[in-house]
Structure formats: C-alpha cells, structure tokens
Amino acid sequence: MNQKNIAANDRKMTSIFERYLTVWIGLCIVGGILLGKLAPDLAKTLDGMSINVNSAPVVSIPIAVCLFFMMYPIMVKIDFASVIKAGKSGKPVFLTLFINWCIKPFTMYAISIFFLGFLFKSFIGADAIDLVKMPFGLDLPVGAQHGAGIVILQEGVKMLQIPLWRSYFAGCILLGIAPCTAMVLVWGYLSRGNDGLTLIMVAINSLTMLVLYGVLGGFLLGVGKLPIPWQALFLSVGIYVALPLVAGFFSRKWIIGTKGETWFKEKFLQVLTPVTICALLLTLVLLFSFKGEVITNNPLTIVWIAIPLFIQTLFIFALGYGAARLLKLKYEDAAPVAMIGASNHFEVAIATSVMLFGLSSGAALATVVGVLIEVPVMLMLVGFCKRTTSWFNN
Numbered sequence: 001m002n003q004k005n006i007a008a009n010d011r012k013m014t015s016i017f018e019r020y021l022t023v024w025i026g027l028c029i030v031g032g033i034l035l036g037k038l039a040p041d042l043a044k045t046l047d048g049m050s051i052n053v054n055s056a057p058v059v060s061i062p063i064a065v066c067l068f069f070m071m072y073p074i075m076v077k078i079d080f081a082s083v084i085k086a087g088k089s090g091k092p093v094f095l096t097l098f099i100n101w102c103i104k105p106f107t108m109y110a111i112s113i114f115f116l117g118f119l120f121k122s123f124i125g126a127d128a129i130d131l132v133k134m135p136f137g138l139d140l141p142v143g144a145q146h147g148a149g150i151v152i153l154q155e156g157v158k159m160l161q162i163p164l165w166r167s168y169f170a171g172c173i174l175l176g177i178a179p180c181t182a183m184v185l186v187w188g189y190l191s192r193g194n195d196g197l198t199l200i201m202v203a204i205n206s207l208t209m210l211v212l213y214g215v216l217g218g219f220l221l222g223v224g225k226l227p228i229p230w231q232a233l234f235l236s237v238g239i240y241v242a243l244p245l246v247a248g249f250f251s252r253k254w255i256i257g258t259k260g261e262t263w264f265k266e267k268f269l270q271v272l273t274p275v276t277i278c279a280l281l282l283t284l285v286l287l288f289s290f291k292g293e294v295i296t297n298n299p300l301t302i303v304w305i306a307i308p309l310f311i312q313t314l315f316i317f318a319l320g321y322g323a324a325r326l327l328k329l330k331y332e333d334a335a336p337v338a339m340i341g342a343s344n345h346f347e348v349a350i351a352t353s354v355m356l357f358g359l360s361s362g363a364a365l366a367t368v369v370g371v372l373i374e375v376p377v378m379l380m381l382v383g384f385c386k387r388t389t390s391w392f393n394n
Contacts, residue, residue, distance in 0.1 A: 025372045028281055032288020033295065042289070063286070063359060067351040068244055069279035073272040074347065075248030077185075078203050092194075092324070092333040096201050099320050099341040100179040101208065105216050108176025108312050113224065115308040116165045116172070124304055128164035132357040135160075137229035148225035162226065164362050168305050170226050171366025174352050176312065177216045179205045180343035184336070187343060187378050191385040193335035201340050209241055209348070217352070228356055240351035283350065287368055290360035305369040313377050317342035321385075324392075331392035335385045343378055346371045 035042065049061045116124065131154055134140070142158065144151045149162035180187075188198035214233040221228050256264050288295070295301055320341040324334035349367040357363040 024277075024281060025284060025368070028284035029288050029295070032285045032290075033292035035285060036289035036292035040289075063283060063354055064239065066279040066283045067240055067347070067354070069275050070283070070347045071240060071244035071351070072248055073269070073276045075206065075245045076252050076272070077269065078206060078248065079199065079252075091327050092197055092329055092337050093201065093204070095320070095323055095327065095329075096337050096340050097204070097208070099316065099323070099337070100205065101212055101216070103319065104179070104312075104316050104341060105173070105177040105220060107315060108172055109220050109224065111312050111315070112169050112172035112176070112308045115311075116169045116304065120304040120307070121165050123298075123300065124165045124168070125298075129161050130164045130167040130362045131159045131161055132167060132361045132363065133160070134158045135228050135232040135356060136235055137231040147222075147227045166224065166226060167357065167362030168366045169224060170221060170357065171349070171353050171361075171363035171369075172305070172308060172312075173220050173224065174217060174349040174356075174363065175309065175344045175346065175367055175370045177213055177220070178209070178345035178349045178352075179340060180345050183374065183378070184340050184343050187339040187382055188336040190379075191335040191339060191382045192332070192389075193339065193385075194330075194332040197333055198336045198340070201336065205340070205345075206241075206245060209345075210237060210245070213237055213241065213348070213352075232356055233352075236352045236355040240348055240355065280347070283354075284368055284371070287350075287354075287359055287364055294362075294365070301365075302369055302372065305366050306373050309370055310373060310377060313342050313373075313381075317381050329392065331385075331389045334392055338385070339378070339381070342381060343374065344370050346374065 131152070132149075134151065138146070140146055140151045140158075142151050142153050146160060147162075148166050149160040152159055152161050185195075185198055185202065189195060214230070214237045218228055218230055218233050252264070255268055259268070317338050320338035321334060324337050329337070346367060349370065350364065353361065353363040353367045
C-alpha cells in the first residue's frame with residue numbers, strides 16, 4: 001500500500017460521541033458522584049424497581065431497559081447472512097476466533113489477578129470489602145461461605161460480602177470474555193482495515209457469545225472463588241445478548257423488507273444513535289452515583305483497575321498483530337484481527353456485571369473503567385497500525 005493510496009483512503013471518526021467518548025465518561029463520573037451526594041436515594045430507588053425472585057432483586061427494570069437500548073442498535077446493524085462468507089476469509093477468521101476465545105479470557109484472568117490480587121492489593125485495601133447481590137438461583141443461609149464471600153443480611157436482603165479486589169477482578173474477567181462487536185467497527189474503519197471481514201467477525205462473535213460467554217464466565221469466576229450459578233449466567237446472556245440479538249434480527253428483516261435498505265441505514269439507524277448514547281450515559285451516571293464514595297476516598301481506584309486492562313489490551317493487540325504477520329496476512333485483514341481482540345464489548349460486560357453483582361458493585365465499576373480507557377488506547381493502536389502498513393505484503 002503506497003503513501004498515495006493511504007492518503008486517498010484516509011478515514012476519520014465523524015461522530016462527536018465516538019471522538020470524545022472518554023470526555024463523556026469523565027463527565028458521567030463527576031455527574032454520578034454529585035448525584036450520589038445530592039440525591040443519594042434516587043439511584044437506589046431506580047435500582048429497587050426490579051423483578052424479584054424469592055424476595056431477592058434479580059433484574060433491575062430501569063437498568064435492563066437502558067442496557068437493552070445499548071445492545072439493540074449493535075445487533076440490528078448486523079447482517080447475519082454475511083456469516084456464510086466467512087469461509088472465504090480462512091486464516092483471518094480462525095486467528096480472530098482463536099485469540100478471542102482461547103487466549104484472551106485466560107490472559108485477562110492471569111494479568112488482573114496478578115495486579116489486583118497481589119501487586120495492588122494493599123493499595124485497594126487488603127481488608128476492604130464489597131457487598132454484591134446474591135446470584136440468582138443461589139439460596140444460602142446467613143453466615144454461609146460461598147467461594148471467597150460470606151452471606152450477610154443487608155437491610156433485610158441477603159447479600160454476599162466479598163473482598164473488594166475480587167469484585168474488581170470479576171469485572172475484569174467479564175470484560176476479558178467479551179470480544180468487541182460495536183466500537184471495533186470504528187477501529188477497523190479508522191485503521192483502513194477490511195470492513196467486510198470486520199462485519200463478518202462481528203456477526204460470528206455475536207453468535208459465539210450466546211454459548212461461550214456463559215461457559216467461560218462461569219468457569220473463570222469459579223476458579224477465581226466467585227462461583228456463579230449457571231442459571232444466573234444463562235439468564236444474563238439471554239436478557240442482554242439473545243434478546244437484543246433476536247429483536248435486532250427480526251426487526252432488521254422486517255424494516256428492510258418494508259422500507260428498503262436505504263431508509264434503514266439513512267433514517268432508522270440515525271434515530272437509534274442518540275437513544276444508545278443516552279442509555280449508556282444514564283447507566284454510567286447511576287453506577288457512579290453508587291461508587292462516588294469509593295472513588296473520592298481512594299481516587300486512585302480507577303488507576304489500579306485501568307493498569308491491568310491497559311496491559312491486557314496491548315498484549316492481545318501485539319499477539320494478534322504479530323500472528324497475522326507470521327501468517328502473512330494482508331494488512332487490511334491483520335488490522336481488524338488485532339483490533340477485535342484488543343477491544344472489549346463493554347456493553348455486555350456492564351450488563352452482565354450489573355445483573356450478577358449489582359449496580360453498586362465493584363465489578364460493575366471495573367467494567368466501566370474498560371469504557372473509560374477504550375477510546376484513547378484504541379486510537380493509539382490505530383495510529384500504530386497506520387504507521388506499520390509496510391510490515392505486510394499487500
């Protein structure tokens with residue numbers, strides 16, 4: 001790819017939301033902390049509007065609605081018919097799947113437990129605790145031991161008391177097993193990658209998550225002494241992955257059949273964009289309204305969580321990019337392979353952490369830190385890709 005072609009194919013991020021996502025997240029942190037101090041009962045009231053099973057809150061209705069509108073626009077964009085074209089891509093598809101599902105979850109486990117459970121444990125607070133929801137399907141008496149936690153009674157509701165660092169660790173795991181299917185479309189586009197391959201991998205990963213997200217999540221959380229009943233994970237995947245995926249598939253088919261593909265892309269998707277943004281930002285404000293005290297008491301909390309996530313991102317990118325070069329892939333295929341592995345599906349991770357551990361949990365906070373660092377880190381990697389196109393024979 002010569003310099004003239006690169007200049008002609010230069011791509012820029014046009015959405016204000018995408019370009020300044022880190023700024024919006026920062027404003028959500030400030031807004032959430034202020035909300036927690038000025039109206040401490042508001043977020044609790046909203047989160048209390050839930051579907052209960054055995055007197056325990058299982059699904060927060062306001063959060064479920066917000067998270068559905070975070071996920072649905074992603075799913076409705078996917079043309080699943082393109083999956084059948086994946087066989088033509090061969091090595092790039094295999095390499096992407098191998099990194100996303102056979103390597104990434106386990107390196108995230110190892111890196112996060114080393115930093116959060118060993119290196120930064122004293123900074124986080126060796127004796128600091130977090131109260132998380134009793135997982136759906138689990139009914140233990142007060143005082144019972146469950147993994148690394150103890151069942152206690154908090155305001156008449158059974159909760160699980162666990163070490164705070166393990167709560168952050170759980171959030172990192174949920175990020176590590178969620179390959180990106182949204183923002184990666186932006187990163188692949190900016191790095192001048194093969195947009196067709198990216199779309200195919202988005203579709204494949206979305207389908208793969210229906211099976212492997214729950215399996216890997218249950219296994220790794222269990223190994224990390226945070227066992228989650230399978231019905232809780234399947235319920236989470238069903239609500240936050242399967243439901244918007246099915247809704248997106250059928251509504252896309254119906255809208256295109258009724259209005260045409262041009263109207264779908266130019267009108268319908270444009271209307272969904274601000275809805276998605278509002279849903280994401282509202283969820284983050286609510287989350288930080290709960291965690292404001294933790295952050296103000298220990299401002300470096302976000303840094304301790306961000307460091308292992310940052311290292312994991314760089315490691316997986318280097319692994320994917322290096323493997324693509326060894327396999328002699330074209331640059332246009334190598335860039336998406338590396339980007340898909342490096343970035344995370346933070347929408348699913350946030351949804352699952354809230355579902356399993358609660359909006360006020362450290363696990364939920366950890367998934368949001370993933371959002372916070374996503375844009376600057378991925379833009380840095382996009383720049384690296386564009387400077388190294390000469391590494392590949394095209």
